[in-house]
Amino acid sequence: MDTVTPFQYELIYNAFSFTFAAMAAATLFLWLSRSQVAPAYRTALTISGVVTGIAAYHYFRIFESWHQAYMFKDGVVTVTGVAFNDAYRYVDWLLTVPLLLIELILVMRLSRAETNAKTIKLGTAAALMIVLGYPGEIATDLGARALWGGLSMIPFIYIVWQLFVGLGESIKQQPVAAQGLVRTARMVTFASWGFYPVVFAAPFFGLTGGSVETAIQVGYTIADLVAKVGLGILIFLIAVRKSETETVDGKAYAG
């Protein structure tokens, strides 16, 4: 375990606690908001809440693991020898990343055939991306990190291409009032996902020890917040906006 300064220790500690609170709050918000949208969009909100809920659980565990890996007493941080379990992140992503893509597809309300095809293609690519990235994350030499990171980029680029080209055509089928929000959701997904490889590459930027640990932990945490809570709120807004254009028994849907 890298030694960290008291500032780095507390920054990471508080970032984990903040993220647990934000993920748990988003989960309850998304689930309670199901009744505010038309039935067709409720599954998208349910899954958005499942994603932040799974992340809340993992941030609780990561927080506990961080707390056990170090002792902060009398102003000094010492390593306890208990390993910090970095695998929680990859376990979380293996579950949540395919679901994030599914919530994005569901809120667009494509045809059933299109929904199924995109879910299987993007979900499989996402799982492959996570599985290939993990050996790089725990590798101790930079060569192995670069190799697995590079392999993981292949499904990553496929997903980004699909989001831009494949979903791009579907955006035109969306109600005009929701098109801007759907475009923002796609952009948030793209920007936050693009941030993960940058964080992964932190050790290549000359950072070492506590600094690289801090860059990786805080970097992934920010990316997770944007990708999960940010996208969840956008999914909610899109669902509300699209519900307003739906009619139930000839009247506009009123929640």
Next chain:
Amino acid sequence: MDTVTPFQYELIYNAFSFTFAAMAAATLFLWLSRSQVAPAYRTALTISGVVTGIAAYHYFRIFESWHQAYMFKDGVVTVTGVAFNDAYRYVDWLLTVPLLLIELILVMRLSRAETNAKTIKLGTAAALMIVLGYPGEIATDLGARALWGGLSMIPFIYIVWQLFVGLGESIKQQPVAAQGLVRTARMVTFASWGFYPVVFAAPFFGLTGGSVETAIQVGYTIADLVAKVGLGILIFLIAVRKSETETVDGKAYAG
């Protein structure tokens, strides 16, 4: 860590426990009450409950941290050396203060454009206010505390001005039955928020050691209770009052 007397230790300990209970109770009350109000006001109640829920989590953590920072045994309080994590408060505020402003805006039910504009302006100012205040809170010399506290007052004054001038005009658009309650909600927000800088300034009033610690912890706790639980109950009352003036299918909304 400052040494505190047994009285101060117990006062703060019980204040934290009281506040956890009050925040958790308010959360469940607000969420369970969603079905009592017209659909347009349910998101305001959901968010009010999210705010008290996030605060309940942080008071639980603050309570635990306080418990670990001191040992109270055989009538004597001693410092354990484990740091008391004051950052929980700022992490909490970073999440809840923008949300508090959003719940106040949502319950007024302004036009979509006005809601979005006010949410972004007030939310950003609130986040800036918290981020600027934190370096002052943890500073060990009074000069730095005064500097960051002063910088934090700039967005604070902007928010108060917006609440009074900006939202003041919107109050006239509210149903007559709810105008008084909306004015009270604005006043509670103003009064409780105005109390935070007073607590922040406690070390300038000649208080030291355990006395300043007690003033700060108990002061912030009271301000949090009024700003979150007090405002949440007012939002509920406004939502109920406004729901009574709404009609569904030509009939008054009956809950």
